[in-house]
Amino acid sequence: MSELSDLQSRLTNTMETQDLWPADSPWVRRAAENAPRHTFATDRVWDWDGDTYAPVDQARDSARWASLVYGGVYDSTITQVTEGLPTSSLSCEAVVADMLDSLVLEPGHTTLELGTATGRNAALLATRAGPGRVTSVEVDPQLAAAARTNLSLAMADVEVVVGAGELGVPGAGPFDRVMATYAVEVVPWAWVEQTRPGGRLVTPWGRLGHVALTVAPDGCSATGWMQGLATFMPARGTDQGKIWEQVRGDEAPDAEGAFGRTLEPLHRDANVLFALRVILPDIRIRTEADQGVTAWVHDGNSSWATIIAPQTGQAVAYQGGPRRLVTELEEAWQAWETHGAPGLYEFGMTRTPEEQYIWSNDPDTGPKWSTDAPALKTAEQHGATQ
Template sequence: MTEGVDPAGRRAALDAAMEEGGAWPAGSPWVREAMAAVPRDAFAPERLWRWDGRAYVPLDRGADERGWADELFDGIHDAAVTQVDGGLPSSSLSAPAVVADMLDSLRLEPGHRVWDIGTGQGWTAALAAWRSGPGLVVSTEVDEHLAAFARQRLAAAGLDVEVVTGNATGAEVPGGGQVDRIHATYALEAVPWAWVEAVRPGGRIVYPWGLLGHVALTVADDGKSATGWVQGLAQFMADRTGPTPAPTGHTAYTAVRGTAEPDTERVLQRDLSPLESDWDLRFALRVAVPDAVLLTGRDDDGVNAWAHDGNRSWAAFTARGDGTVVLYQGGPRRIGDDVMIAWAQWEELGRPDRYDYGITVTPTSQWAWQGSPDGSRWPITQQPAPARS
């Protein structure tokens, strides 16, 4: 074991980094107090996983405590991968800044009953329990191994939280009745209506949407709908029981295209560089074309882009160095045209940022909207979401 790792010092440095980065929510000062009282590292397993550029490799505390601590403490916007299945992450300790933002969005008060969905290692359930009070948080985890680990760590922290093993997607609250808040930690495309029914009128549901952002819904007074705004960008693990996520990366694009020649090609007057750096644009495209997996790359001629739907349709945008792009497309659908139409629509709407979007859920449908629930809207269906790379 490497000597010289000071957990208290690392926690203080992380606290200071959160302060410097403006990540502590001014409207919820309790979040900072809770993270000090219930530190993230108390819920970290002895083995973390680090991406080495090619694969996730184990990082054991007993063999490299300093490396383990670096993985856990160094970035306020970085999750720490705690479980890998089939070469891909399947659980993590979420980034401190994202957790703080989601808990701020939850508007949690003492005495609130909370359903924490996706226990993982138990840290977010612990933070909610610190705020709500003993016996008021129930957490559901589909993986029995993770559930057992969380129970042990929660007990060690002296927190009264019930951890139930099971699939929470579409399920009722364990123990029945209604809760004041739902806090989900895995990404969903569509919100199960059962979750809305599980929350009292005026209560809130905070959840990651489609692996790209998190949303805070408020249940209507009549309980017949829930609506709310996008709160921020973040990537989360996908619902293990949902559709298989579409793979990412150029290997996935190549698998969709195969050896096919393009069915069509045309020249566009379009600079693709915003696709590389403008996350408001990327978010808008995600809303309008939810099954499009977008990739970018730069060469001497500028930014190039590729898109596919994880199935049979593909598009390649090839920069020519003169401000124009050649769009090649193949498959049964013109997915490149879909992306260009959505881009033009975003510009027509005045290039709104991610915080100008929201979601409404009813028993029979749900949709994303821009500006207001009655503004421009896009239907939400249960589509495979791009896997976290």
């Protein structure tokens, strides 16, 4: 046990060294220290071996198990794999702290959590909100049962409800705070309805970042700013589309040409990647730097592109499928620059009963992008003022 305590201390100190404990929410660090990751971890965790997720059992390999539970500040711990894909985890410490800070949680706040998983985040919420103030929803009955056990051992007074997260808790609320631990493309309207006017809702969006929304006084909309970058698991049962290899297939490219931009910003600058995710919501981009930069782009369906940019010389793009993704990428990149190249924290979201859109700089006058558009789609195309 001393080894686990040492690993916990190392993670805590690394968070401090990297200035990742939120200064405005000092309670987060205290809560995390009092709810160690290993006390909520499953006996079996999972590690990617290059081809698949392989199980690592505490009883058989305690050292490796411990290293996965206490990885780096940005390393999550996979606690469940279903049909070859991760479906539950202990989120990485840095993102846990950042999202809790974004929630602006105060003692006494009634709080709804969507996605109980192991129960650790619910325990952290309860430390701040107080006994009997946190309700957590988990779709998987086995996970819910295990979380109840974990929470009981941690003496955290949390109600765990088995149900579909997108529904919240029908008939309950309104809650002062609502927090999701999994990614959604569109914020379920039930979450907004179950948050009191003036209340705050924090959720991952699109598996790439998280947003904090404040519900309007009339309860008819929720608006707020992006809070940070991270990759999140999607809601259980989400169709994640095809992976790169399936989209690429074995066919030769049907188009080849020069790519007029350097790929370095796409690889190094998260602001560029996030902006392209906003403007091209269905496009997935992965980059790698090795003697230059390579980008793999696809739509999860039938169109793909590979862009190879050597350290010197012209970048070349190869693509296939019905869409010309390279052109879409170049146009989206240009659109972002035309609107002043806003950074991550200059983007925000608005959700109404009818629609959801991302905006930059100002929710009323800034450019807007629909979150379900298959290609470039700004508010100007809807007849709104830019």
